[in-house]
Amino acid sequence: MDELVFYGSQGDPSDKQHSNSFAYLSSIHTSKQYLQYRQCYSGRNGAVLTGIGHESKLIVASNDRATIQVYLYGKESPEQRIPLPEQLTCLEICNDSDTSSSWLIGGAKSGRIYVWELDSGLLLAAKECHYQSVTVVKYSKGFVFSGGADSRIVVWKILDLVTSEATSASKPFAIFTDHILPVTDLVITNGLVSDLRLYSSSRDCTVRCHNVVSKTLTSTYVLPAEVESLAADPAYRALYVGLNNGVIRILSLYRANPKTHILEAVGGSGSIVTLKPDPELKESIICHQQDGVADISITKLQVTFDGTTLVSGDSKGNLFTIDIATKQIQQKLKSLVGAISQILLFYTKADNKELETQANDKNVVRTIPTLKRVVAEARDIQNHEIQKRLGSVQSAQKEFDVPEFIDRVKSQQRLFTNFSEVDSTVERVSGAGSKSELSDKVNQLEIQLEQMGSAYANLQAKYEELYKEHASLLNR
Numbered sequence: 001m002d003e004l005v006f007y008g009s010q011g012d013p014s015d016k017q018h019s020n021s022f023a024y025l026s027s028i029h030t031s032k033q034y035l036q037y038r039q040c041y042s043g044r045n046g047a048v049l050t051g052i053g054h055e056s057k058l059i060v061a062s063n064d065r066a067t068i069q070v071y072l073y074g075k076e077s078p079e080q081r082i083p084l085p086e087q088l089t090c091l092e093i094c095n096d097s098d099t100s101s102s103w104l105i106g107g108a109k110s111g112r113i114y115v116w117e118l119d120s121g122l123l124l125a126a127k128e129c130h131y132q133s134v135t136v137v138k139y140s141k142g143f144v145f146s147g148g149a150d151s152r153i154v155v156w157k158i159l160d161l162v163t164s165e166a167t168s169a170s171k172p173f174a175i176f177t178d179h180i181l182p183v184t185d186l187v188i189t190n191g192l193v194s195d196l197r198l199y200s201s202s203r204d205c206t207v208r209c210h211n212v213v214s215k216t217l218t219s220t221y222v223l224p225a226e227v228e229s230l231a232a233d234p235a236y237r238a239l240y241v242g243l244n245n246g247v248i249r250i251l252s253l254y255r256a257n258p259k260t261h262i263l264e265a266v267g268g269s270g271s272i273v274t275l276k277p278d279p280e281l282k283e284s285i286i287c288h289q290q291d292g293v294a295d296i297s298i299t300k301l302q303v304t305f306d307g308t309t310l311v312s313g314d315s316k317g318n319l320f321t322i323d324i325a326t327k328q329i330q331q332k333l334k335s336l337v338g339a340i341s342q343i344l345l346f347y348t349k350a351d352n353k354e355l356e357t358q359a360n361d362k363n364v365v366r367t368i369p370t371l372k373r374v375v376a377e378a379r380d381i382q383n384h385e386i387q388k389r390l391g392s393v394q395s396a397q398k399e400f401d402v403p404e405f406i407d408r409v410k411s412q413q414r415l416f417t418n419f420s421e422v423d424s425t426v427e428r429v430s431g432a433g434s435k436s437e438l439s440d441k442v443n444q445l446e447i448q449l450e451q452m453g454s455a456y457a458n459l460q461a462k463y464e465e466l467y468k469e470h471a472s473l474l475n476r
Contacts, residue, residue: 107134313340
C-alpha cells in the first residue's frame with residue numbers, strides 16, 4: 001500500500017508565462033515522483049483530480065483569468081483550456097455512486113456558485129451565494145458547502161442544484177453567519193447524515209462546529225492567531241489548525257476527565273473553548289518556522305488515511321510530511337514557486353500498474369466536454385448527450401511467466417519453514433493401532449477401578465469394627 005500526494009501552488013505573479021509554475025504527484029512514504037504538471041497554477045482550493053491512473057484528469061482553475069486547464073494523467077502539458085463565464089477561485093468534484101455521475105462545482109470571484117455536469121458539459125445551475133468571492137467549496141453526503149470572503153457559510157442540497165424543476169426556485173438548506181471575517185477552510189465529518197458536523201475556520205481566530213441537520217452552532221474554539229487552514233483526524237479525535245504565524249496547533253476534541261479518567265468531548269452545547277498559549281509546544285508543531293522566516297503561514301493541511309502523518313504546505317511553497325506522534329519532519333518534498341494552494345491525498349497498491357500507463361494510448365479519452373457558459377434550458381436537457389466510456393480500457397493480458405511463478409511459490413514456502421529448534425514433526429498413527437491401544441488402556445483402568453473398590457470395602461469394614469469397640473468401651 002502506498003499513499004500519493006498531489007500538490008500545486010499559486011505561482012509567481014511576476015511570471016506572466018508561468019514557466020516556473022509546476023504541480024507534482026509524488027509518494028508520501030518513498031522518494032518516488034510519479035508526475036509533474038507544467039504551467040499548473042491556481043488559487044487556494046482551485047484544483048481537483050477525477051482520480052489517479054489511466055484516463056484520469058486534473059482540472060485547474062487559473063487564478064488570473066477566466067479559464068480552466070485540463071491535464072491528462074501521464075502528460076505534463078494541458079490538453080484543454082476552456083473559457084468560463086468568469087474567473088473561478090475554487091473547485092470541487094461531486095461523485096454520485098448511485099448513478100456514476102460527476103458534477104464540477106466552481107466558486108467564482110463574484111460570489112456565484114456554478115454547477116456543471118462533467119459528462120455533458122451542461123451548466124446546470126448558477127447561484128448567487130456570497131457577497132464577495134468564494135474561498136472554499138466542499139461536498140459531502142448530498143450537501144454542498146461553500147465559504148466566502150463575506151464570512152458566510154452557505155449549505156445547499158445537491159439535488160436542488162442539479163434538478164431542473166427545482167433549480168430556479170431552490171433556496172439554500174442553511175446559512176451560517178457566525179464568523180465575522182473571511183472563511184478559510186471547511187471540514188465535514190463522514191458519519192451519519194443525522195449527525196453530520198461542519199468545522200469551519202476563519203481569519204477571526206476561531207474554529208466553529210455546526211450541526212448541519214439541526215442548523216445550530218455547537219462549539220466555538222478560539223485560537224491565538226488567524227486560522228488559514230484546517231484538517232481533521234480520520235476518526236475525528238482531533239483537528240489540526242494551520243495559523244498565519246507558521247504554527248500548526250493540535251486541537252483535541254476529546255480529553256480525559258481528571259477525576260473520573262473518562263474521555264469527554266471538548267465543547268458542545270454552544271460553549272466557547274479558548275486555547276491557552278503553548279510555550280512547551282505540547283500541542284503545537286513548528287516545523288515551518290525552522291528556516292527563520294518571519295512572515296509565513298500554513299496554507300493547506302491534510303491527514304493521511306491512518307491518522308499518523310500530517311501533510312502541510314506553507315506560503316513559501318514548502319511541503320512537509322510530519323509524524324504526528326513525534327512532531328518531527330519525515331520528508332520534505334520538492335518546493336514550489338508561490339504559496340501551496342492545494343493538497344490532495346490518494347492511496348493505492350504499491351505495484352499498481354495503472355500508475356505507469358502511457359498517455360499516448362489512442363483509446364484514451366483525452367478531454368472533457370466543453371463547459372457551457374449559459375444555464376441549460378429545457379430543450380438542452382431533452383437533447384441530453386453525454387460522453388461516457390462503456391466498459392474500461394484494459395491492456396493486453398500478460399502471458400503466464402513460469403520463472404516468476406516459481407519464485408513466488410518459493411517466497412511463499414519460506415513462510416512455512418521452521419527455523420526454530422522446536423520439533424514440530426507430526427507422526428501419523430494407523431487407525432488399527434490406535435484402537436488396540438485404546439482397548440488396552442480401558443482394561444487397565446477397569447483393573448485399577450476394581451482394586452480401588454476392594455480397598456475401600458476393607459477400609460469400611462475396619463472402620464465399623466473400631467466404631468463398635470469404641471461404643472463398648474463407653475458403655476462400661
